[in-house]
Amino acid sequence: MSGPAAGTARAATTTDVVCLGESMVTFLPSQPGRLADVPSFGRGIGGAESNVACALAAAGHRAAWVGRVGADGFGDHLVETIVGYGVDTSAVRRDPDRPTGIYFRTATDRGVGAHEVAYYRAGSAASAMSPANVPYEEVLAGRVLHLSGITAALSADCLELLRQLTAPRPGRPLVSFDVNHRPHLWRGADASVLLELARRCDLVFVGEDEAEEAWGIVGADAIRAALPEPGVVVVKRGSAGATVFSGLRPGPRSSNAGGAEIAPASRSTEGAGAEMGPGRRSTEAAPAAGGDTITVVPALHVDVVAAVGAGDAFAAGFLSATLRGLPVRDRVRHGHLMAAAVLTVPGDLTEPPARDHADRLVALDDEAWGRLRLGPGWTAADRAPEEVRTP
Numbered sequence: 001m002s003g004p005a006a007g008t009a010r011a012a013t014t015t016d017v018v019c020l021g022e023s024m025v026t027f028l029p030s031q032p033g034r035l036a037d038v039p040s041f042g043r044g045i046g047g048a049e050s051n052v053a054c055a056l057a058a059a060g061h062r063a064a065w066v067g068r069v070g071a072d073g074f075g076d077h078l079v080e081t082i083v084g085y086g087v088d089t090s091a092v093r094r095d096p097d098r099p100t101g102i103y104f105r106t107a108t109d110r111g112v113g114a115h116e117v118a119y120y121r122a123g124s125a126a127s128a129m130s131p132a133n134v135p136y137e138e139v140l141a142g143r144v145l146h147l148s149g150i151t152a153a154l155s156a157d158c159l160e161l162l163r164q165l166t167a168p169r170p171g172r173p174l175v176s177f178d179v180n181h182r183p184h185l186w187r188g189a190d191a192s193v194l195l196e197l198a199r200r201c202d203l204v205f206v207g208e209d210e211a212e213e214a215w216g217i218v219g220a221d222a223i224r225a226a227l228p229e230p231g232v233v234v235v236k237r238g239s240a241g242a243t244v245f246s247g248l249r250p251g252p253r254s255s256n257a258g259g260a261e262i263a264p265a266s267r268s269t270e271g272a273g274a275e276m277g278p279g280r281r282s283t284e285a286a287p288a289a290g291g292d293t294i295t296v297v298p299a300l301h302v303d304v305v306a307a308v309g310a311g312d313a314f315a316a317g318f319l320s321a322t323l324r325g326l327p328v329r330d331r332v333r334h335g336h337l338m339a340a341a342v343l344t345v346p347g348d349l350t351e352p353p354a355r356d357h358a359d360r361l362v363a364l365d366d367e368a369w370g371r372l373r374l375g376p377g378w379t380a381a382d383r384a385p386e387e388v389r390t391p
Contacts, residue, residue, distance in 0.1 A: 015088065016323055017056050018142035020066040020134070020165070021151045022126035023047025023082065024101040025074045028347060032107045035116045041104060045081050046348040048148045048180050048312050055316035055338060057086035059352050061323060064088035066139050068125045074100035075125070085349070091138035095125035107306065130157035131164050139165065140173060144319060148178040149194040153185035159193065166200035177201035178315050181210035191215070199229045205315050207236040224292070234318065234332070236311065241298040242332050247291040297332035302340045303375035309348030313338040333362040333369070344376045353379040
């Protein structure tokens with residue numbers, strides 16, 4: 001099916017978030033060490049967009065994943081696992097000629113020099129996604145469409161698909177975009193196209209480190225200056241937390257996101273005007289020169305098991321709180337909590353904390369939030385005070 005005409009009407013909304021992109025079968029090591037020394041691997045799944053869909057569905061939202069997998073056993077495993085999280089996969093296509101991608105990784109953090117990942121994704125079914133074979137009606141049927149820069153790197157057809165999906169058109173859902181710069185996918189290619197795509201979206205997630213690596217842009221303020229169009233830009237700053245720029249700006253689409261419409265940060269008396277420092281306080285500044293409200297939310301103390309999938313979980317938590325119409329500070333805190341859930345397990349996916357549990361933690365004052373320390377098993381705790389202790 002070719003791309004939709006500019007005036008194509010969307011069907012009645014039944015889905016909160018549609019996530020489009022590649023998912024792969026991942027093989028997790030049975031012990032630390034080099035890939036050459038690991039004797040066996042456990043099978044899981046991994047993919048930025050499917051991770052977000054699974055986390056959102058597990059949190060109680062109506063989520064769909066759109067992708068392309070091989071007509072093989074790995075494709076069966078992917079789809080069955082994603083369905084097991086409650087995700088709608090009815091728009092997933094099976095490719096009879098191309099395989100499902102797989103990869104192996106070590107147990108160390110991506111940011112550590114000893115970390116190894118061996119991808120077997122060249123020529124995969126997902127890399128064959130294009131404007132001609134993606135079901136647009138299903139892709140555009142949600143309140144939010146979530147995309148990532150990984151898809152843009154898979155092939156020229158995938159890049160063209162993202163260009164079409166982010167193009168301004170009446171009736172477009174709110175488009176969420178996680179830059180997700182992966183240097184190994186951009187060798188010999190120009191990653192500045194990710195900036196082009198991000199500027200066409202409504203909500204953008206980008207790490208300070210990846211903005212510097214991909215675009216040579218340093219600092220949250222400079223990132224916002226390079227991304228003036230999106231209504232909300234979330235700059236992830238690692239252990240320093242996140243800075244959110246939110247404001248009413250003339251975006252590239254007609255508003256059609258229902259309750260998912262992202263408005264400027266709601267004022268919260270808690271933490272307003274407080275300064276970052278030893279107390280790890282949230283801040284919400286007055287509107288800046290460009291009309292933005294700037295919200296800074298510190299990260300949590302987490303006893304990390306594996307630093308994989310945390311960015312996807314953060315995006316899912318932020319989107320979940322956005323769909324619920326929560327203030328910007330609370331959206332970021334829900335993102336941090338979702339990320340903490342994944343950081344305390346070995347794989348890319350886990351059950352998120354129960355909503356009432358997460359809401360209690362999000363409602364903590366700045367001092368209690370700063371004392372919070374989360375370790376393996378924290379999502380099963382019954383009451384919020386059980387996780388609060390001085391680091």
